[in-house]
Amino acid sequence: MDAxxxxxxxxxxxxxxxxxxxxxxxxxxxxxxxxxxIARKLKIPANSLSQQLALLSAAGLVKQEREGRKVFYAxxxxxxxxxxxxxxxxxxxxxxxxxRIDG
Amino acid sequence: MDAxxxxxxxxxxxxxxxxxxxxxxxxxxxxxxxxxxIARKLKIPANSLSQQLALLSAAGLVKQEREGRKVFYAxxxxxxxxxxxxxxxxxxxxxxxxxRIDG
DNA sequence: TCTATATTTCTATAAATATAGAAGCGTCAA
DNA sequence: TTGACGCTTCTATATTTATAGAAATATAGA
Numbered sequence: 001m002d003a004x005x006x007x008x009x010x011x012x013x014x015x016x017x018x019x020x021x022x023x024x025x026x027x028x029x030x031x032x033x034x035x036x037x038i039a040r041k042l043k044i045p046a047n048s049l050s051q052q053l054a055l056l057s058a059a060g061l062v063k064q065e066r067e068g069r070k071v072f073y074a075x076x077x078x079x080x081x082x083x084x085x086x087x088x089x090x091x092x093x094x095x096x097x098x099x100r101i102d103g
Numbered sequence: 104m105d106a107x108x109x110x111x112x113x114x115x116x117x118x119x120x121x122x123x124x125x126x127x128x129x130x131x132x133x134x135x136x137x138x139x140x141i142a143r144k145l146k147i148p149a150n151s152l153s154q155q156l157a158l159l160s161a162a163g164l165v166k167q168e169r170e171g172r173k174v175f176y177a178x179x180x181x182x183x184x185x186x187x188x189x190x191x192x193x194x195x196x197x198x199x200x201x202x203r204i205d206g
Numbered sequence: 207t208c209t210a211t212a213t214t215t216c217t218a219t220a221a222a223t224a225t226a227g228a229a230g231c232g233t234c235a236a
Numbered sequence: 237t238t239g240a241c242g243c244t245t246c247t248a249t250a251t252t253t254a255t256a257g258a259a260a261t262a263t264a265g266a
Contacts, residue, residue: 007117014114016106019194022191032241036212048255050214057255067210068185069263081199089124094127096184102201118224139242151225153244158223172233172242208266220254223252230245236238 001082005060007092009083012059017044018052025075026064032062032074104185108163109193112186115162120147121155125164128178134168135177 020042025032033041039049053073056062060079062094065072085101088094116122123145128135136144142152156176159165163182168175188204191197 003119003122007119007122010113010122011117013190013194014110014117016110017254019106019110019113023194023196026194026198034196034212036216039213045256045258046213047215051138051255054214066213066262071213075195075196075198078193080190080195081202084190084199084202087116087183087187091116091126091129092178092180092183093126095129095178096187096204097180099184099187100203120224137242138244142243148226149243150227150245154225158246169232169243172245209264210266211264212261212266213260213262214258214266216258218257219255221248221252221254223250225249225251227248230243234241236240 001090006083006086008059009061009079012056012061015052017042017049018056021049021052021073022061022075022080023074024092026077027072028074030074031065032072034067034070034072035075036070038073104189104195108187109186110204111162112164112182112189113160120145120152121159124152124155124176125183126174128165128176129180131177133177135165135175137170137173137175139173141176148193160162 005089021038024038024041035050035053039046042049053062057064061076062073063076086101088099088101124141127141127144136152138156139175142149156165160167165176166179166200191199191202191204
């Protein structure tokens with residue numbers, strides 16, 4: 001993870017629509033949710049959400065998998081963890097007391 | 104910490120200039136560094152940096168203190184920790200394995 | 207094939223952002 | 237009080253971003 005990836009990742013989390021998307025997906029099962037269902041739950045037009053999902057995907061924070069007509073989106077927890085680790089270890093230089101990261 | 108504050112915080116970390124500012128300050132002493140010195144080290148015009156510092160300050164990630172003509176900026180590690188915690192606990196719902204946060 | 211459903215891409219637009227020159231403000235020392 | 241220094245604010249501009257309507261693509265079923 002370099003600075004470029006990191007800033008892209010933080011940018012991806014910098015709007016409520018996208019943050020709520022991540023929150024919703026993190027609480028959904030292993031397979032995540034299909035695009036349309038996310039849009040419905042967040043009350044956002046499907047095409048608008050689709051572009052936000054594309055952005056999250058470009059940042060590497062979500063994975064997608066098509067199943068028939070539906071495209072399931074799920075959080076990439078490993079990517080999210082790397083983003084946290086970059087902030088804690090590389091940026092804050094380990095000075096955030098009380099935070100421990102294995103691996 | 105609510106979603107609004109969180110998105111503002113992540114937005115603050117979403118450019119290399121600001122991320123490098125945080126990295127630099129995190130590695131500087133308790134009192135941080137004066138604005139001009141940050142600008143010099145990052146090779147950015149002082150007025151440009153000043154606005155980025157204002158943005159970081161608005162997001163609550165840095166503290167400032169004037170000493171004579173100089174204004175020292177320092178990372179607010181507590182705020183940074185809250186931002187990490189929000190991501191780990193509220194967004195990822197504790198599903199980031201191997202990350203532990205006290206308090 | 208034809209139709210309905212699910213999603214994405216194209217396109218346009220309004221708003222926000224990054225950047226830096228110029229000007230202004232606050233502080234210090236002589 | 238004058239001048240220099242450090243920093244910020246004002247202003248302008250180019251770029252990026254968020255948003256959503258309209259059109260296009262992909263899949264499933266009859």
